[in-house]
Amino acid sequence: MADPFDLSGLEPPTESAPSAGPKAAPAYLSRLNEAQRAAVEATEGPLLVLAGAGTGKTRVLTTRLAHILRLRLAWPSQILAVTFTNRAAREMQSRVAALIGEAVDGLWLGTFHSNGVRILRRHAELVGLRPSFTILDVDDQLRLMKQVLGAANIDEKRWPARALAAQIDRWKDRGLAPGRVGTAQAGDFADGRAVALYAAYQERLRTLNAADFGDLLLHCLTIFTDNPDVLSDYQQRFKYILVDEYQDTNVSQYLWLRLLAQGHKNLCCVGDDDQSIYGWRGAEVGNILRFEKDFPGASVIRLERNYRSTPNILGTASGLIAHNEGRLGKTLWTEGEDGQKVTIHGVWDGEEEARVVGEEIESLQRQGHALAEMAILVRAGFQTREFEDRFLTLGIPHRVIGGVGFYERREIRDAIAYLRVIHQDDDDLAFERIVNVPKRGIGQATVKTLHELARAQGISLLAAAHALVGTDELRPQSRGALRGLLDCFDRWRTAAADLPLADVIELVLEESGYTEMLQNDRAPDSPGRLDNLKELVAAAEELETLTAFLEHVSLIMDNDRAAGGDAVNLVTLHSAKGLEFDSVFLPGWEEGLFPHQRALDEGGAKALEEERRLAYVGITRARQRIRISYAASRRLFTGWQSNIPSRFVDELPAKHVENVSEPGLYGAQGVGLEDSGAEFIVQRPAFGPRRGRYARHAASNGFDAEAHTGQHPTQAKPSGSYTRGMRIFHQKFGYGRIVAVEDNRLEIAFDKAGTKKVIDSFVAPA
DNA sequence: TAGGGAATATTTTTT
DNA sequence: ATATTCCCTA
Numbered sequence: 001m002a003d004p005f006d007l008s009g010l011e012p013p014t015e016s017a018p019s020a021g022p023k024a025a026p027a028y029l030s031r032l033n034e035a036q037r038a039a040v041e042a043t044e045g046p047l048l049v050l051a052g053a054g055t056g057k058t059r060v061l062t063t064r065l066a067h068i069l070r071l072r073l074a075w076p077s078q079i080l081a082v083t084f085t086n087r088a089a090r091e092m093q094s095r096v097a098a099l100i101g102e103a104v105d106g107l108w109l110g111t112f113h114s115n116g117v118r119i120l121r122r123h124a125e126l127v128g129l130r131p132s133f134t135i136l137d138v139d140d141q142l143r144l145m146k147q148v149l150g151a152a153n154i155d156e157k158r159w160p161a162r163a164l165a166a167q168i169d170r171w172k173d174r175g176l177a178p179g180r181v182g183t184a185q186a187g188d189f190a191d192g193r194a195v196a197l198y199a200a201y202q203e204r205l206r207t208l209n210a211a212d213f214g215d216l217l218l219h220c221l222t223i224f225t226d227n228p229d230v231l232s233d234y235q236q237r238f239k240y241i242l243v244d245e246y247q248d249t250n251v252s253q254y255l256w257l258r259l260l261a262q263g264h265k266n267l268c269c270v271g272d273d274d275q276s277i278y279g280w281r282g283a284e285v286g287n288i289l290r291f292e293k294d295f296p297g298a299s300v301i302r303l304e305r306n307y308r309s310t311p312n313i314l315g316t317a318s319g320l321i322a323h324n325e326g327r328l329g330k331t332l333w334t335e336g337e338d339g340q341k342v343t344i345h346g347v348w349d350g351e352e353e354a355r356v357v358g359e360e361i362e363s364l365q366r367q368g369h370a371l372a373e374m375a376i377l378v379r380a381g382f383q384t385r386e387f388e389d390r391f392l393t394l395g396i397p398h399r400v401i402g403g404v405g406f407y408e409r410r411e412i413r414d415a416i417a418y419l420r421v422i423h424q425d426d427d428d429l430a431f432e433r434i435v436n437v438p439k440r441g442i443g444q445a446t447v448k449t450l451h452e453l454a455r456a457q458g459i460s461l462l463a464a465a466h467a468l469v470g471t472d473e474l475r476p477q478s479r480g481a482l483r484g485l486l487d488c489f490d491r492w493r494t495a496a497a498d499l500p501l502a503d504v505i506e507l508v509l510e511e512s513g514y515t516e517m518l519q520n521d522r523a524p525d526s527p528g529r530l531d532n533l534k535e536l537v538a539a540a541e542e543l544e545t546l547t548a549f550l551e552h553v554s555l556i557m558d559n560d561r562a563a564g565g566d567a568v569n570l571v572t573l574h575s576a577k578g579l580e581f582d583s584v585f586l587p588g589w590e591e592g593l594f595p596h597q598r599a600l601d602e603g604g605a606k607a608l609e610e611e612r613r614l615a616y617v618g619i620t621r622a623r624q625r626i627r628i629s630y631a632a633s634r635r636l637f638t639g640w641q642s643n644i645p646s647r648f649v650d651e652l653p654a655k656h657v658e659n660v661s662e663p664g665l666y667g668a669q670g671v672g673l674e675d676s677g678a679e680f681i682v683q684r685p686a687f688g689p690r691r692g693r694y695a696r697h698a699a700s701n702g703f704d705a706e707a708h709t710g711q712h713p714t715q716a717k718p719s720g721s722y723t724r725g726m727r728i729f730h731q732k733f734g735y736g737r738i739v740a741v742e743d744n745r746l747e748i749a750f751d752k753a754g755t756k757k758v759i760d761s762f763v764a765p766a
Numbered sequence: 767t768a769g770g771g772a773a774t775a776t777t778t779t780t781t
Numbered sequence: 782a783t784a785t786t787c788c789c790t791a
Contacts (some may be wrong), residue, residue: 085781113781138780213781280779402780434769443767509768548774555781574779594779614779637776639782 003474016594025072028063028099032056039301042065042766043073046261046295048288049270052332053620054308054580057270061242062092063108064268066099074239076106080260083111083246086556089576092244108238112253114555116216120223123188124231125218132424132547135212135554139413140429140601141165141212148201168198172214173282175221175252178202208428208459214613216507217252226260235263244576245273246291250282258294267295273328274321275617277574279610280603289328308580308623310339312656319653324609342619344649345629346661353587354390360627361396364583371397373582375569377618379594382589384570387595394395397567402575408554411518411529412536416553418508423546426460435461438517440481457744458763462489470745472756478555488512499548500734502540509533572603573614576621584622586615587631589641615648628652723748727766730758735766 008752012694029037039060041051051057068074070087089110097103108115117135124131136144145168167187176185178199186196205211211219224231231760241261243249246269261267276285292298307316314334321327347353361374376387384400391398406412407759420430436442454464468474469483477606487512496504509515515533515708518526543549569581588594595611603610619626628643722728726738736750744760 111781165776216781277779281781382777439768441767445767475767572779593778598778636783 010610014165026067028066032059032063032265033305035301036063039303040067041300042268042299043068046265046291046298047267047268048246048659049301049303050288050296050300050328050330051270051272052302052330052347052619053272053275053523054304054306054314055303055332056305056307057244057272058088058091058095060303061244061268061270062095062099064750065092065240065242067097069100069104072694076104076467077108077236077439078239079242080108080115080238080245081110081259082115082238083109083243084248085575086114090115090577093162094330111211111555112249112256113216116256117555118213119234120219123223124219125457126223126227126230128206129211129212129219129477130209132209132245134208134424134427134430135216135551136205136212136429137208137408137413137554140210141437143429143432144204144208145201148197148204152190152197152200154193154197155373156188164189164194164197167194168201169214172212172218172284173250173252175218175255177218177222197500208355209424209426210429214252216409217256221252221255221259231259232263234260234536237263239264239266241267243267244271245275247273247288248278250278251284251287252282254284254287256322257729261295264400265295268351272330274324274330274613275577277577277610277614277617278538279606280599296505302329302330304332304683306334309334309620310336310624312339312341313622313624313626316342316652317616319656320619320651321616323651326609340624340625341656341658342652344463344657344659345650346659347626347631348633349631351390354386354630355389357585357587357627357629358390358396359395359710360585362394363495369582371566371568373574374585375571375579375581375583375586375621376585377573377576377621378613379573379588379596381572381620383593384572387570387587391568397565399567401569401571406532406535409529409532411514411532413515415505415509416532416535416550418492418512418514419505419687421462421489422496422504422508424551425462425489425493428454428461428645431461434512435482435485438513440513440744441477442481442484442485443478446478449473453759453761462486467744467759468556471758473539473758473762496546500541501546502537505537506545509537509701547694548580570635573618577617580621580623582622582624584618584626585625586618586628588633589615589628589646589649590634591642591646592643593634594646594648598688612648612651628657722763722765723762728763729766730763733758 005025032040033056036059038054039047040063041646043064049057049060051060061081068079069076081089081092083092093107093109095102096107096109101220108118110118120127121131121133122131124133142161142165145165148155149156149159149164151457159743167189171181171185174185178195180593181195186192190197193238205215224234238260241257243257248271251430256608257267261692269288271288273285275290276283276288279285292300296688309317311334315334318332336583347356357376361371364374376384380385381404388398388400407416414434417430417433420427421434421456425431432447434437435447450461450464450468453459454461457467459482464485465482469479469486474482491506492511494510495507499507518530518533544550551750569579571579591597595608599607599611628649630649631643632644635641711740720740722741724738728734728738728746729735730748730750733748733756734752736748736753738746739749740747745757746760746763747755747757748763751754
């Protein structure tokens with residue numbers, strides 16, 4: 001390789017940038033076509049690269065990054081490169097390393113969220129957090145949401161926590177802190193009380209020293225807006241900013257970028273409006289359409305030559321996407337043999353679909369095709385199941401990319417919760433998760449007591465537990481168990497300071513009784529869970545500190561270790577973006593499933609176009625061959641559902657496709673459904689909104705944010721105001737007289753209940 | 767407090 | 782079909 005750039009790990013010596021040295025045109029540039037090369041070389045000023053599927057977008061991005069380093073226009077630490085997924089970030093990292101000849105350290109290369117956390121950790125105190133804040137996962141978020149709803153006395157049946165969480169996420173997507181939500185956007189959740197709930201939720205997060213995913217960016221925005229000096233630092237720092245998948249950015253990400261780019265204005269965004277598939281998550285295609293307006297003087301470069309797919313495949317994709325309106329419009333072209341036509345297969349049911357796909361895969365394999373070059377792309381996660389079952393019986397190796405992630409499994413989350421408490425003892429959500437897992441006799445009554453005390457004194461659950469074990473407040477049995485647990489945590493915390501992380505985890509699993517619990521569990525999946533825990537320990541060996549490990553867990557939720565031998569890939573269409581395979585199977589092309597009924601119901605025409613783009617993404621993943629299929633009927637929960645072929649099937653250009661459906665199903669064109677007889681219960685999509693039926697139960701529960709956020713409403717007296725001899729009243733034990741005071745612990749001789757030790761906030765002056 | 771059994775929801779898509 | 786939640790009893 002040419003000149004190793006020797007930039008690794010260098011920090012800029014304050015102001016002076018590395019000087020651009022004259023160099024011969026490097027070899028990597030000659031491997032690009034004209035448009036690609038232009039996109040790489042236009043390093044200065046705002047640039048939008050409209051890159052169709054398979055046009056070498058990633059290559060441009062990585063080459064550009066390497067080029068900037070090569071010309072010494074900036075140090076690695078002055079380059080911000082943002083991707084959408086961790087996978088893309090890793091890929092970019094390794095490809096840049098390949099171009100440069102060695103690993104490049106110090107780049108700000110990662111997802112929006114990981115770059116966001118990095119900034120947020122440095123300035124956490126500016127938004128009322130400590131730098132060690134916890135990143136909540138979806139479970140925690142929901143649990144917290146339920147608590148907030150509970151505190152506000154809102155009927156969770158009628159206003160599900162999920163719905164509130166979704167609403168809040170959407171606000172955060174748009175960069176709206178609670179104070180910024182206008183009445184127009186207040187939504188109708190709980191009769192308009194959602195904003196107050198949002199505020200309460202944020203307040204709870206702050207007390208817990210925690211942030212949810214949306215906060216990672218939202219807090220950055222707040223910091224930038226409120227602290228011009230901080231913002232200015234970053235604006236100076238980031239000489240070059242590169243953004244992948246720009247069409248999928250939401251408002252909050254857009255604002256984040258725009259603020260950061262104001263310094264040097266060297267912002268390069270790569271995207272494809274036809275691949276915008278995250279509208280439901282707040283992504284705004286508008287961002288890409290508006291780029292030239294937002295960044296005056298921006299250049300636009302189009303990449304239209306496709307290097308991936310055969311003309312038949314590309315023609316199919318183009319023909320389909322042409323049904324969308326409001327596109328920027330690109331004309332993709334490719335060279336080479338037409339290749340096979342895209343085949344369309346109608347089948348009887350999902351089982352047959354899986355069987356036939358399985359046969360085809362085996363046949364391809366016999367012809368010498370690698371399994372890893374085949375993928376089944378599904379609309380919804382549950383669709384992988386039928387294929388998994390089938391492959392299991394056929395013995396076809398396969399992997400599910402982006403399914404139920406490793407870190408989302410229950411046993412892993414439990415283990416993590418233990419670690420979180422060790423790491424940060426006021427992580428109430430983690431503590432609550434594991435106080436009684438495995439069962440140790442600490443039931444909800446005990447937890448409730450802990451909560452009361454914690455809230456009354458504004459302390460953490462763990463602190464409340466510490467306080468309570470010294471009293472008679474709890475049942476002796478519970479108290480003993482709790483004390484045991486607290487001792488364990490003390491011990492583990494010490495251990496965590498000395499032992500390697502992996503050893504700590506093993507110790508915790510052992511001493512907490514978690515391993516034992518699983519060993520005694522007769523459930524068929526217990527051995528698997530134990531294996532998973534072993535894997536967790538193994539994963540921990542790769543990271544130094546508990547802090548790093550927990551961060552890894554919360555941000556790198558993907559388990560798509562794309563490696564792992566020769567296996568068929570099972571992927572959702574959403575997580576397939578950015579991947580490519582020789583052979584692609586697209587099952588489940590039925591109305592209601594794809595396009596998905598729920599998308600149609602909630603998003604109307606706009607959502608239909610997004611579904612179509614999803615189909616476009618699916619088709620353009622393939623290099624050589626595509627097999628699309630639809631089933632006449634599908635198992636749904638307990639019953640069956642009859643389906644008609646997706647409208648997308650009809651939209652495929654006849655020239656490039658071939659319908660090889662079995663005769664007698666729907667007929668070759670995919671028209672009219674033959675009534676299939678009595679054994680089928682025709683069930684219209686069961687996914688419709690189900691809110692309406694509670695409509696009249698519209699009680700008004702005057703929710704008052706203060707009642708929840710203002711700390712300790714009615715609690716007795718501040719610590720220290722009780723003295724010996726005072727008469728008091730206790731909820732459970734009745735009247736009594738204080739015989740001793742020790743900090744906030746009172747020893748009380750009760751009239752009826754004898755002498756007990758009690759925390760002062762549980763009593764009131766008589 | 768735990769465990770059983772009934773009732774109930776679950777299936778979009780993800781950082 | 783399966784997972785979660787709720788309610789009851791021991």
